[in-house]
Amino acid sequence: MATDLLQMQSKAGNPGNWDKEHDDTLVCIDIHQETHDVRSFTFASPDGKRFGFESGQYFLFDIPVGGDIEPRCYSISSSPHRPNAFTVTVKRVPGGRASNWLHDNLAVGMTLKAQGPLGHFIRPRDAARKLLLISGGSGITPVMSIVRDLADRCEPTDIVFVHAARTPLDLIFRHELSWLASRMKGLRLHFLPEGVGAEPSWAGLTGRISPEFIKLAVPDIADRIVMCCGPAPFMAAARSISSSLGVPSSNYIEESFDAAVTEETAIAAEEMPGNAVFQVEFVKQARKIEVSSEQTVLSSAKKSGVRLPSSCANGVCGTCKSKLLSGSVEMNHNGGIRQREIDAGLFLPCCSKPLSDLVVDR
Numbered sequence: 136m137a138t139d140l141l142q143m144q145s146k147a148g149n150p151g152n153w154d155k156e157h158d159d160t161l162v163c164i165d166i167h168q169e170t171h172d173v174r175s176f177t178f179a180s181p182d183g184k185r186f187g188f189e190s191g192q193y194f195l196f197d198i199p200v201g202g203d204i205e206p207r208c209y210s211i212s213s214s215p216h217r218p219n220a221f222t223v224t225v226k227r228v229p230g231g232r233a234s235n236w237l238h239d240n241l242a243v244g245m246t247l248k249a250q251g252p253l254g255h256f257i258r259p260r261d262a263a264r265k266l267l268l269i270s271g272g273s274g275i276t277p278v279m280s281i282v283r284d285l286a287d288r289c290e291p292t293d294i295v296f297v298h299a300a301r302t303p304l305d306l307i308f309r310h311e312l313s314w315l316a317s318r319m320k321g322l323r324l325h326f327l328p329e330g331v332g333a334e335p336s337w338a339g340l341t342g343r344i345s346p347e348f349i350k351l352a353v354p355d356i357a358d359r360i361v362m363c364c365g366p367a368p369f370m371a372a373a374r375s376i377s378s379s380l381g382v383p384s385s386n387y388i389e390e391s392f393d394a395a396v397t398e399e400t401a402i403a404a405e406e407m408p409g410n411a412v413f414q415v416e417f418v419k420q421a422r423k424i425e426v427s428s429e430q431t432v433l434s435s436a437k438k439s440g441v442r443l444p445s446s447c448a449n450g451v452c453g454t455c456k457s458k459l460l461s462g463s464v465e466m467n468h469n470g471g472i473r474q475r476e477i478d479a480g481l482f483l484p485c486c487s488k489p490l491s492d493l494v495v496d497r
């Protein structure tokens with residue numbers, strides 16, 4: 136199939152560039168098993184368009200599960216210097232509808248709808264800056280794109296990369312990273328599995344990231360830009376260790392699609408008396424809730440047990456995108472929705488406050 140696609144593309148001449156405002160169909164051209172529960176899926180445009188993205192960005196996919204569409208953000212793991220296709224790397228999450236569907240159903244040649252590239256987890260462009268990359272588990276995907284990007288640039292680099300996982304067998308891209316570290320003079324790699332698991336011959340350190348480990352692995356951490364991606368508790372630990380070792384918050388960049396903390400904070404901040412209150416109806420769930428003019432639709436919905444997909448809770452990722460059947464909102468998004476989608480009546484509940492009663496197609 137991949138060969139057919141490439142032949143099709145070469146016959147088509149120059150098909151142009153992927154336009155994130157208008158293009159939304161991807162065809163899967165390769166699937167690769169990375170570890171026992173992680174697969175990489177490579178996508179191209181069916182008409183051969185070229186992708187322009189920054190390493191660290193992601194696509195928002197519409198995953199068709201059991202008659203529903205589950206929107207999910209997956210970070211790009213491939214290098215932006217290979218523009219004919221891009222790869223996302225997905226861990227099978229126990230009970231996760233979208234990741235299990237991808238692992239069990241997606242096959243080469245199938246198409247999916249997706250929006251992107253999106254996101255701001257992007258390396259500062261100052262080449263003189265030294266980097267510390269820290270990833271936990273499948274949080275390695277955007278960081279791997281950054282490393283592959285730097286490897287392809289062949290520029291002098293000064294990177295320390297700490298990658299943590301549960302066991303050595305869970306270290307995604309383990310062999311490629313070891314190979315890259317043997318080729319890239321400025322890349323120092325530290326794997327940190329929590330335990331040896333089924334690989335008792337593992338000769339490296341084990342444990343969790345700690346101030347002691349980071350001081351040993353990265354004695355000059357205070358001089359580095361720190362970029363971190365992983366589960367929320369892992370990032371909280373990395374943030375606190377970095378700060379305690381002298382990294383200013385302006386030099387600490389993190390990526391996460393787990394919005395639980397943000398959500399709670401937003402809910403607490405918005406519970407103010409004396410605001411107008413509107414009725415918001417979710418027709419598919421046959422639920423009506425009250426939302427104050429100072430609350431976002433998403434935060435109130437979550438508090439009331441109404442099910443809405445969400446991820447960044449900040450108007451970036453587009454996961455919560457929903458159809459507004461009636462009413463109006465004040466929406467302050469950060470690029471997670473296109474103008475033509477707004478024109479078509481869609482909105483992002485995570486960054487929208489009601490200006491009237493609303494009816495939402497959820």
Ligand code: FES
Nearest residue numbers: 446448453455485
């Ligand atoms: S949850 Fe990310 S845009 Fe709403």
